[in-house]
Amino acid sequence: MSLPSSHLRPELAALAPYNAGLTVAEVASRPGVSRVAKLGSNENPLGPDPAVRQALEAALQRIAIYPDPVGRTLAAKLAARHGIAADRLVLGNGSEDLLAVLARAILRPGDKVVTLYPSFTLHEDYARLMGAEVIRIGLTPEGGVDVEALVRAVAQPVRLVLFANPMNPAGVWLSPQELGRVLDAVHPEAVTCLDEAYHEYAEGDDYGSGETRLSTHGGPLVILRTFSKAWGLAGLRVGYAMTNSGELKRGLDLARTPFNVNLMAQAAAEAALDHPGSVTVAAALVRRELPRVKAAIEALGLRVLPSKGNFLFFDAARPSVELAEALLDKGVIVKPWKQPGYETWLRVSIGTEADNGQFLAALSGSL
Numbered sequence: 614m615s616l617p618s619s620h621l622r623p624e625l626a627a628l629a630p631y632n633a634g635l636t637v638a639e640v641a642s643r644p645g646v647s648r649v650a651k652l653g654s655n656e657n658p659l660g661p662d663p664a665v666r667q668a669l670e671a672a673l674q675r676i677a678i679y680p681d682p683v684g685r686t687l688a689a690k691l692a693a694r695h696g697i698a699a700d701r702l703v704l705g706n707g708s709e710d711l712l713a714v715l716a717r718a719i720l721r722p723g724d725k726v727v728t729l730y731p732s733f734t735l736h737e738d739y740a741r742l743m744g745a746e747v748i749r750i751g752l753t754p755e756g757g758v759d760v761e762a763l764v765r766a767v768a769q770p771v772r773l774v775l776f777a778n779p780m781n782p783a784g785v786w787l788s789p790q791e792l793g794r795v796l797d798a799v800h801p802e803a804v805t806c807l808d809e810a811y812h813e814y815a816e817g818d819d820y821g822s823g824e825t826r827l828s829t830h831g832g833p834l835v836i837l838r839t840f841s842k843a844w845g846l847a848g849l850r851v852g853y854a855m856t857n858s859g860e861l862k863r864g865l866d867l868a869r870t871p872f873n874v875n876l877m878a879q880a881a882a883e884a885a886l887d888h889p890g891s892v893t894v895a896a897a898l899v900r901r902e903l904p905r906v907k908a909a910i911e912a913l914g915l916r917v918l919p920s921k922g923n924f925l926f927f928d929a930a931r932p933s934v935e936l937a938e939a940l941l942d943k944g945v946i947v948k949p950w951k952q953p954g955y956e957t958w959l960r961v962s963i964g965t966e967a968d969n970g971q972f973l974a975a976l977s978g979s980l
């Protein structure tokens with residue numbers, strides 16, 4: 614028996630490299646760039662609470678030993694914060710780790726996965742890696758979540774319903790009523806995973822988090838949250854899953870690597886949770902700056918979608934990759950979208966006032 618010519622699984626051939634964007638160092642070395650505004654990855658420009666630094670210094674004493682494989686202290690703090698049992702929580706090396714773990718735990722070749730489009734690409738990639746088929750529900754012509762199409766799709770016998778709310782990159786979101794309709798329509802045997810990476814920015818009466826449904830939803834439900842966005846810990850990689858299903862909790866634990874959240878990350882997240890005021894400050898910055906940036910982009914004649922995240926998605930009406938390149942020459946990192954139908958759209962994070970000003974000046978000078 615001979616092996617196929619490539620050692621790679623055929624599922625990998627269909628995947629594109631993750632569109633991670635450039636680092637500050639890469640852009641700072643460009644001629645003429647004196648200041649870099651890193652607005653491509655939705656990080657919190659204010660960083661975490663200062664207590665995190667102290668916790669990391671203390672944790673340095675312990676780096677010769679393995680971390681707690683289940684993060685007992687962190688899980689207990691999260692359980693208390695959310696009013697759920699610690700044995701319904703799974704920690705991840707970022708929530709993207711949990712997306713991969715969930716896919717490994719439940720998806721079989723040929724399974725169907727429903728997601729919203731344009732999508733957070735990892736929602737699709739890990740599904741395809743497992744041999745599953747991705748069903749995309751696009752936006753309405755007005756640029757909103759197509760709740761009707763989503764309700765129809767999730768009622769089918771699919772394995773997994775997985776989408777971000779607010780959506781990334783689109784920024785649009787489901788209201789509590791809309792989310793309720795979708796969850797009520799989900800096929801009884803499907804797993805639902807709501808990726809709430811931007812929850813801390815979106816919180817409010819018109820935003821529907823799945824958290825309140827953990828105690829009432831009939832089917833298996835997973836809610837993903839992360840310390841990478843509003844909590845300001847993207848470099849340390851910590852996310853978590855909350856679930857109403859003991860079976861899924863067991864499956865996720867079996868499918869993850871045993872020490873997936875490192876010791877420094879656990880210490881930082883614990884300290885961050887003890888000092889949540891920095892999240893309020895980060896959310897207030899976005900609430901102040903996002904409407905200003907949105908109005909300024911619109912004033913240039915471009916279409917911008919509403920957003921409850923710390924970012925905006927806009928149609929530049931020209932190839933996004935070329936515009937992003939022109940912005941790089943002015944020290945501004947944004948994310949040009951590349952998925953079919955959105956090749957003229959870009960996603961820009963809300964940064965500090967200075968970052969946002971630099972972006973708006975660069976944009977108006979590049980059109």
Ligand SMILES: *Cc1c(COP(=O)(O)O)cnc(C)c1O
Nearest residue numbers: 707708709777781810839841852
């Ligand atoms: C940023 C982001 C994540 C990734 O978060 P990590 O916890 O850093 O892995 C997950 N989902 C969505 C929708 C995101 O935008």
